[in-house]
Amino acid sequence: MRKDLLLSAILLCIAAFYYWVSTDIPVSTLEDEVGPRGLPTVLAALLAMVAIVIGVRAILIPAGPAEAKEAEAPWPRALGMLVIGALYIPVADFIGYWGALLLLIGGVSVYERMKPTWRTAAVAVGGATFFWLLFVVVLGVRQPQGVLF
Amino acid sequence: MDEIANALNMLVTTPLVPAALGGLIWGMLGGACPGLSASITMALLLPFTYTLAPMPAIVMLATCYIGAEYGGSIPAILIRTPGTNASAATMLDGYEMNRQGRAGEALGISLWSGVVGGLFGLTMLVMLTEPLSRIALLFRPTTYFGLGILGLSVIASLSSKSLIKGLAAALLGLMIATIGTDPISGVSRFTFGQPDLLSGIQPLFVMVGLYAVTELMTRSGVPSTIMKPNTTVRVRLPRFPMMKKIARSQAIGCTIGTLEGLMPGAGGTIAAFIAYNESKRWSKYKHEFGHGAEEGVAGPEAANNTVASASLIPLLSFGIPASNSGAVLLGGLLIHGLLPGPRLFEQNADVITGLYAGSFIADIAQVLIGIMILPVAIWLVNRPKAYRSAFILALVLSGVFSVHMSLFDVGIVLSAGMLGYFMKQFGLPFLPAVLGVVLGVALVESNYRRSLVLSGGDFGIFLEDPIAIAFFVMAGLIMIGSLAGEWRASRAAKASMA
Numbered sequence: 001m002r003k004d005l006l007l008s009a010i011l012l013c014i015a016a017f018y019y020w021v022s023t024d025i026p027v028s029t030l031e032d033e034v035g036p037r038g039l040p041t042v043l044a045a046l047l048a049m050v051a052i053v054i055g056v057r058a059i060l061i062p063a064g065p066a067e068a069k070e071a072e073a074p075w076p077r078a079l080g081m082l083v084i085g086a087l088y089i090p091v092a093d094f095i096g097y098w099g100a101l102l103l104l105i106g107g108v109s110v111y112e113r114m115k116p117t118w119r120t121a122a123v124a125v126g127g128a129t130f131f132w133l134l135f136v137v138v139l140g141v142r143q144p145q146g147v148l149f
Numbered sequence: 150m151d152e153i154a155n156a157l158n159m160l161v162t163t164p165l166v167p168a169a170l171g172g173l174i175w176g177m178l179g180g181a182c183p184g185l186s187a188s189i190t191m192a193l194l195l196p197f198t199y200t201l202a203p204m205p206a207i208v209m210l211a212t213c214y215i216g217a218e219y220g221g222s223i224p225a226i227l228i229r230t231p232g233t234n235a236s237a238a239t240m241l242d243g244y245e246m247n248r249q250g251r252a253g254e255a256l257g258i259s260l261w262s263g264v265v266g267g268l269f270g271l272t273m274l275v276m277l278t279e280p281l282s283r284i285a286l287l288f289r290p291t292t293y294f295g296l297g298i299l300g301l302s303v304i305a306s307l308s309s310k311s312l313i314k315g316l317a318a319a320l321l322g323l324m325i326a327t328i329g330t331d332p333i334s335g336v337s338r339f340t341f342g343q344p345d346l347l348s349g350i351q352p353l354f355v356m357v358g359l360y361a362v363t364e365l366m367t368r369s370g371v372p373s374t375i376m377k378p379n380t381t382v383r384v385r386l387p388r389f390p391m392m393k394k395i396a397r398s399q400a401i402g403c404t405i406g407t408l409e410g411l412m413p414g415a416g417g418t419i420a421a422f423i424a425y426n427e428s429k430r431w432s433k434y435k436h437e438f439g440h441g442a443e444e445g446v447a448g449p450e451a452a453n454n455t456v457a458s459a460s461l462i463p464l465l466s467f468g469i470p471a472s473n474s475g476a477v478l479l480g481g482l483l484i485h486g487l488l489p490g491p492r493l494f495e496q497n498a499d500v501i502t503g504l505y506a507g508s509f510i511a512d513i514a515q516v517l518i519g520i521m522i523l524p525v526a527i528w529l530v531n532r533p534k535a536y537r538s539a540f541i542l543a544l545v546l547s548g549v550f551s552v553h554m555s556l557f558d559v560g561i562v563l564s565a566g567m568l569g570y571f572m573k574q575f576g577l578p579f580l581p582a583v584l585g586v587v588l589g590v591a592l593v594e595s596n597y598r599r600s601l602v603l604s605g606g607d608f609g610i611f612l613e614d615p616i617a618i619a620f621f622v623m624a625g626l627i628m629i630g631s632l633a634g635e636w637r638a639s640r641a642a643k644a645s646m647a
Contacts, residue, residue, distance in 0.1 A: 006575075034598045081369040
């Protein structure tokens with residue numbers, strides 16, 4: 001129940017924010033009957049209604065027995081994985097594709113509880129080289145160049 | 150005759166064969182990795198198809214789906230861990246056969262049933278798709294709007310646990326679809342002055358983020374409970390007496406697979422379980438089920454492989470995806486500017502012929518490739534989960550960057566992953582959101598507004614189109630049916646609590 005109440009509040013906030021930003025959509029001389037603000041306004045209203053229904057249901061209907069769930073990562077750990085992915089963007093921009101990938105593969109492996117041994121380092125080097133060969137050499141796709149080298 | 154000649158010509162003049170085999174191998178390996186469903190495997194392939202010509206790109210995605218259905222049965226049989234959801238039914242008797250030292254036989258039956266199911270589904274696809282798509286020649290903007298609403302109503306049947314949460318997910322998807330330049334007036338919406346957002350957020354990035362990145366986040370640090378498969382197993386294809394024994398369950402699987410493939414929201418998993426049940430019901434050897442019955446492997450495998458082709462019928466005819474994998478394939482079609490419907494058959498006949506020929510090649514080739522790839526699949530299953538996660542993330546980031554050579558796109562995918570994690574935590578299903586992104590602006594909003602432009606703002610135009618009215622009624626019935634189902638389920642839950 002608490003989770004659904006929280007979901008309801010978050011969805012209401014999203015609906016309000018979305019509507020608020022939609023009021024900034026510029027007016028066009030090519031505007032039709034509905035206009036570019038038409039759908040966003042309807043969507044914001046619908047999401048607000050859905051959020052309210054979820055909230056009311058959470059209060060009125062007692063929660064059923066908890067379903068068996070597969071083991072999942074706690075949110076700080078899950079977020080950590082996302083941060084490693086996000087760090088790839090500036091690192092690739094700075095040191096280039098091969099180096100960034102090396103750090104990414106090594107970093108994720110260690111983050112996923114693999115011991116930082118020579119084997120892990122070799123997998124990271126091998127993996128980065130494999131992807132570099134696949135994308136840059138075989139497929140001819142340009143990957144981030146980096147400014148350092 | 151001309152079409153067969155064209156297909157044969159394609160074999161030598163286009164990259165059809167490598168695309169079909171490449172997709173098949175990718176699908177088998179992805180399907181064999183526990184945790185990578187068929188849709189995730191296809192989503193990981195999407196960025197690679199971006200730079201290809203439309204025909205090989207679509208062939209690769211479709212054959213990847215075919216491959217993933219067999220690949221999923223490998224860990225299901227060997228280590229009691231279904232590689233894809235649909236292979237969970239195969240596990241029931243497949244793993245029992247493995248415990249009896251008959252793993253090779255179980256894999257052979259799975260492979261053979263996959264071929265039978267795949268070829269049957271392909272026959273249905275060829276026979277039904279074009280005639281059905283001809284209906285779409287009568288479509289006007291109002292009809293397309295009605296079709297879009299029907300497509301979105303599929304959300305109801307896909308939100309098995311909670312319709313309201315399915316609607317919330319769909320609305321989030323629709324909101325994402327409104328980012329970018331308005332298709333009618335040309336003004337920018339929700340771009341926050343960011344030029345990279347002017348062309349909108351591609352469904353491709355949302356799908357890769359929701360399916361692949363979210364999975365990596367959710368499973369981060371969770372210890373792998375997967376047991377090590379026996380590396381000496383070899384596939385043993387069934388001989389004639391065994392083929393005869395499993396023929397009935399394969400026929401049941403093919404029939405159920407076709408019906409489920411045609412129904413939006415049903416998908417391979419439901420088909421496989423129904424086929425298992427029905428195979429048991431009609432079997433002469435009922436007592437063997439649950440104890441290593443060959444028919445218990447053949448029925449579900451035939452069913453989920455039939456679904457892989459049959460689910461393309463509503464997708465290619467009307468653009469309605471029946472499952473997550475169908476949504477990814479629809480994304481692939483739209484990326485290459487291919488709109489499902491009769492014009493696809495007229496203007497892009499080469500893509501359709503290639504798709505049929507490629508699927509045929511994949512269905513036949515899966516016998517040989519399935520045998521050859523088994524040691525590689527076992528090796529892959531045996532890799533530490535940490536390395537698998539690292540390589541998948543590297544593949545996602547490299548693949549997404551290669552679409553537009555833009556790190557901004559990488560950021561979009563990671564944001565979609567974050568959204569997916571949020572949705573998963575609160576029980577919001579992914580497929581409605583994907584449908585919202587794919588169908589939202591392109592089909593629903595554009596045609597709604599075009600209809601009103603044509604009528605000068607008169608809403609009565611929607612009531613003048615009988616096909617649109619039929620779509621609205623069908624959408625309404627789907628929603629009511631789903632609400633009734635949810636109400637019944639909640640009453641049953643209350644009764645069991647009391």
